[in-house]
Amino acid sequence: MKMYWSYLRILFKSIAQYRLSFWLLAVGQSLTPLTGFAGIYFMFERFGQLRDWQFYEVALCFAVVHLSYTLCEAFARGFDTFSTLVVNGGFDRLLVRPRSTLVQVLGSRFEFARVGRISFSLILLFWAIGNLDIAWTAAKVVTLLLMIVSGMAIVAGIYIVTASLCFWTVEGLEIANIFTDGGREMAQYPLNIYGKWVKVFFTYVIPYGCVNYLPLLYILDRTQGSGWLYMLTPLVGVVFLLPCLLIWRFGVKHYCSTGS
Amino acid sequence: MITLNGISKSFKVAKRSAGLRQAAKALFVREHTIVEALRDITFSIGKGEIVGYIGPNGAGKSTSIKVMSGILVPDRGSCEIMGYTPWKERTAYVKQIGVVFGQRSQLWWDVPVIDSFELLRDIYKIPTQVYRANVDLLTETLDLASLLPTPVRQLSLGQRMRCEIAASLLHDPQVLFLDEPTIGLDAVSKIAVRHFIQTINKEKGITVVLTTHDMNDIEALANRILMIGHGRLLYDGSLGELRRRFGAQKTITVEYREHSLPVRVEGAELLSWTAERAMFTVDTSRCKVADAIAQLSEQLELVDVAVEATPIDEIIVQLYKEHSL
Structure with missing residues (x-):
């Protein structure tokens, strides 16, 4: 942990060398989710509601998804851009250092410029909460935090799997964006507005639904029966991460025995 | 400290051939060649x-x-x-x-x-x-x-x-x-x-x-x-x-007072010759450097003598050649 902190410090110092570029990126990047959100806003302006979902409920959903996604992009950037590390041989360097490859890759990049998007998502989150009439309990706050953390775990898991594929090939990995960017675009609306196969895929295969839609029902008091189950569904996201880490370990082993 | 015993390592390298048709074919069937990067390496340090x-x-x-x-x-x-x-x-x-x-x-x-x-x-x-x-x-x-x-x-x-x-x-x-x-x-x-x-x-x-x-x-x-x-x-x-194996040859460069005819030295080979300067290579297994210089000084009025070993680069080139690399 101390070492990860040292990594962050040195990366921050690097960024500080390019001040203007940093601010431009930070501001520019925060505009991307803004346009996405504007789309939702104007849609509700026109149609009033989506299925039985109100504007601020969808806004909350949107904010949570974007927050966990951007946080993950910032922290797990090393995995997102892992192919460069393999291509330029930087991974060899990591292997001759006495720390786990996972921590070192995490520490190799941190996208500070995401601070723009993160703050946009936070503002949106609090704005949506402020306009919703939710009876907050400790359990609901925990659920909300779990949603964010588990969402990060899922995106990180996909990044790690994609990065692991780099050990075999560094070509054609764009396909993973279907699951990260695509998944995010899906998950920013409540899952029940989609068709059945979409629901099944994003609940059981890549469990965005479990960390977003289901616990959201609990927070908004839309659940039937026991709330506990809904509250704890975000943990599925953490479970999702485990096989991803196994794939990573397998990939590292494979790299060691093929090299270059 | 370091011991390697019979280390072998081979890589599978995808064959890439020129031509659009070949490239298209490579999309479906990849031919591989095995490159043996290390074969039975044994040493200790x-x-x-x-x-x-x-x-x-x-x-x-x-x-x-x-x-x-x-x-x-x-x-x-x-x-x-x-x-x-x-x-x-x-x-x-x-x-x-x-x-x-x-x-x-x-x-x-x-x-x-x-x-x-x-x-x-x-x-x-x-x-x-x-x-x-x-x-x-x-x-x-x-x-x-x-x-x-x-x-x-x-x-x-x-x-x-x-x-x-x-x-x-x-x-x-x-x-x-x-x-x-x-x-x-x-x-x-x-x-x-x-x-x-x-x-x-x-x-x-x-x-x-x-x-x-x-x-x-x-x-x-x-x-x-x-x-x-x-x-x-x-x-x-x-x-x-x-x-000792490859560097048995030495180069002798001599400078002398003007001399009109090339001299001959037993056991040495003349590389270059001017009226004031000459270069010989001596195979030390056949002729000692001292003998070669002695022969030279009998025939010439020497001003300067330099003896050099074959440069290490040339030895390596010879070694590579011997193993046809």
Whole structure:
């Protein structure tokens, strides 16, 4: 942990060398989710509601998804851009250092410029909460935090799997964006507005639904029966991460025995 | 210290052929060729040795270094370094070694060198006192004082290489692997780097394995040469022995008062001739250098005599030729 902190410090110092570029990126990047959100806003302006979902409920959903996604992009950037590390041989360097490859890759990049998007998502989150009439309990706050953390775990898991594929090939990995960017675009609306196969895929295969839609029902008091189950569904996201880490370990082993 | 026994390693390389049709075909069926990078490499290196690892490009030098530093797992054979098998106990093992890839940096590009050193301190968990002492020592011997506060991207190649080597020694490794440490350096930096490698070898007893194409590195540093070609170990021995095998020829250059006719020397071959200067090669197994000079002084009024050994580069070329590399 101390070492990860040292990594962050040195990366921050690097960024500080390019001040203007940093601010431009930070501001520019925060505009991307803004346009996405504007789309939702104007849609509700026109149609009033989506299925039985109100504007601020969808806004909350949107904010949570974007927050966990951007946080993950910032922290797990090393995995997102892992192919460069393999291509330029930087991974060899990591292997001759006495720390786990996972921590070192995490520490190799941190996208500070995401601070723009993160703050946009936070503002949106609090704005949506402020306009919703939710009876907050400790359990609901925990659920909300779990949603964010588990969402990060899922995106990180996909990044790690994609990065692991780099050990075999560094070509054609764009396909993973279907699951990260695509998944995010899906998950920013409540899952029940989609068709059945979409629901099944994003609940059981890549469990965005479990960390977003289901616990959201609990927070908004839309659940039937026991709330506990809904509250704890975000943990599925953490479970999702485990096989991803196994794939990573397998990939590292494979790299060691093929090299270059 | 380092023992390799029957290490073999082969890579599967996808065949790429020219032509659009071939490229289209390659989308579906890939033909592979097996490249045997290392074949049955066996040697051992004792503590405190400096070993030069040489061979033409693509001979397997870097692959050997990667196997020894635990980056690659060989197909067959065993390797034991300080009691570890490099690719098995990676984290415990790499604490004991330093690795410098001459063509790749291990420093963080945009920040001052000292920041990289501090991060390495945390990565290797170097105790503060040890770290201080090492930084002081390295700063002094490598003359880094003015470089430490400079961002790496502003350093010249020679300056950077000094910092790279320092960075790989912060954690007191017992073995240092240097993959082409002098590549692209100017003469002054080369000498500084060589001198430093000698110093740490002598003072700290660090075992050094270095690959290089610069035979002067070998001449200045290595008391032992390992030559590899086509993945096989072709020569293992001292530079002196190599000299005796291939360097039996000496070149004698003589200058003299004007003399109109070429002279003949028994056992020596005339290379060039002017009225005031001549060059001979002498095969020392057939004729002693002293005899050749004696013969020359009988016929000429000598002004100056110079005797040189065959340059190490030429010996290596002969060695490569012998193994048809």
